[in-house]
Amino acid sequence: MHNKLLEKLNNLTVEEKIGQLVQLTGDFFEGDLDTVVTGPLKKLGLHPNYNVYNTGSILNVTDADKIIRLQTDYLEKSNHKIPLLFMADIIYGFRTIFPIPLAQTCSWNFEAIEQAASISARECYDEGIHVTFSPMVDVVRDPRWGRVMESPGEDTLLAKKYAESMVYGIQGQEAESIPTDKIAACVKHFAAYGAPIAGREYNAVDMSEHMLREYYLPGYQAAIDAGAKLVMTAFNTLNGIPATGNEWLNRDLLREEMKFDGVLISDYAAVEELIMHGYAENATEAAKLGLAAGIDIDMKTAVYANQLKNVISGNEHLEQLLNDAVYRVLKLKSDLGLFEDPFRGLKTRQEQATRILSDAHKKAAQSLAEESIVLLKNEKNLLPLSKQTKIALIGPYSEENSTLGMWAIKGDEADTVNLKTGLLKHMGAEQLSVCRGSYLIPDHAREALGKYVDKLPVETGSEEALLQEAIQNAKEADVVILALGESIYQSGEGGSRTNPTLPEPQLKLLRELKQLGKQLVVIVYSGRPLILTEVTEQSDALIQAWYPGTMGGDALANILYGVVNPSGKLAMTFPRSVGQIPVYYNELSTGRPDLPENGSYRFATRYIDEVNKPLYPFGYGKSYSTFDCSLVSVSREEMGTEESVDIEVSVSNTGKFDGKETIQLYMRDRFASVTRPVKMLTDFRQIFLQSGETGTVQFSIREEMLRFVGSHMKYQSEPGDFDVYIGTSSQDTPLTFSFSFHREEQL
């Protein structure tokens, strides 16, 4: 295979080689040459004599008929008949939309996440897509950043598991070729895009190499180890150098150290943005810096197409870099089997694409949504509801289909099961009143959404009329279900918020209804942890629904009526106030920790104007059941390199409902060459127990689980004492013990 690809490569002219590194959108291949030249070519700044039939890949064409048409036309007109790659943003579902990734990670069920990715890949395969720009594994500690919705949250271990599960689901686990029903995965955004200063979109990222290696890189590494065929560079600078032009990041670290040998694609226009960053003086410099930094594909700019020929001319090293880049693109096409069948069976499969949005796929989406939803509060066991209860369903999300999140580009909101529809599967219509109660967002927030304003629901009626109708309905009901949330357009890319709370009209509605003294079940739809401190105080029960995807209404109704016992656990801390941000569980002790026994002692790591803990901690989530845990056995208190500390924990379901609990094991390395967090999630087990049942879970702590990035950037374990904390959230770890780790040579 290698020789065949080299032969193809060597038959290409420089222009044809460069073309393979260019990614354009479908409009460059529609209509006659004149319209293309005067239209998209000119708009992008591509040289008029750029031959679109040298192009290597197409961005976000996601319709089978169009893919067939464009590929057929391309193969007819291109010189060497090297098939186009079709790449798209299918992040958490094609037509069957799963919960947003931040929600999925709250399930802590990585088998289910892998299955969801497998279903998404199958639907992409059926439609003819070759590559998806997923998984996004950027660790995020700041909920002001809008793209937290598409991340696995704040924890490195969960990010690693998410990354691996997604790549296996999308791509399969074969070494080289990508099998039937699978497509190529592209892990993103390399690197540390989730840590922009102040949570402001595209902002600079500035962190120590230690922080980068310890917390942010492992997620990408897990995706690479799982075989991800592509990596996408991040928009941001990392310590002053744009990721897309960063040779150390992309060659020394990604290629050499992390052993990535696939295709490195820039993010959208990021090569050209090297100029705006103030890193490249002009397009020629941008081309040179991009190639030198290892960018194989230039997404949607004219930089490579217009500049690379001159840049490499007479420079053997750069010419070799060009050849290496083109080879990797050809290798990806070969791994996808495109040289054998540029349509990957699409032509024969067209009429058979009945798997898209199939009942089986929807069932999987509903099940994952049920496991992703987090029960935050349930005073006096108000939930689950009885089927005889008269419900007033109030709020902008009562019958809202726009609950798919910002990266569901092929999702059709008409497919969505909304909350009202879900509830009516459990009760008669006479038991349920439904009204909007308030505007979704205030007018000033609408303007801020720019081009998305037209996608927002049109508000009819005055706010006062909406409120009066809600008050009337609430008075006539036994229980009020308040379906509230930020608009999906207030999160996602470009969705940074300085005050990530529920929109003001909805808070006003909540306060007014609270005056009625009715029991309030509040359901929050959001793409991030919102500041819910007041909402929590006003609610009797509180459910974090995230954006639950196509089957969200059925999933929520099943939880509200106890058909499903909620089991979600937060993958990200919920702050009490925006001033606490960033607040996360695996923080360092500091020399003056804010210890409970010190009360409000001033000279400690604390605020004087806020409760010094989050509203809801990482790993937290309630169930309708209660679970008791006890430590059954710990195999040893002294551990050598080749040994393990084996632990058994007994778990009892002491509640009335069958249910699943996630037993979390955290550790603290008491003293090390680099200070270690007060707690690091090291492992977890999920156990399903019937009411009254007792079971056990086992853990085994091995030397590799003690490793961290030491003071010389070496990933290693160090001898010393370790505290172990086991429980059902990062703050609720009643089972504790300690052990010492000694290297064999020390004994």
Ligand code: GLC
């Ligand atoms: C966007 C996103 C990236 C996406 C790409 C292609 O700006 O940053 O995640 O895959 O462009 O649409």
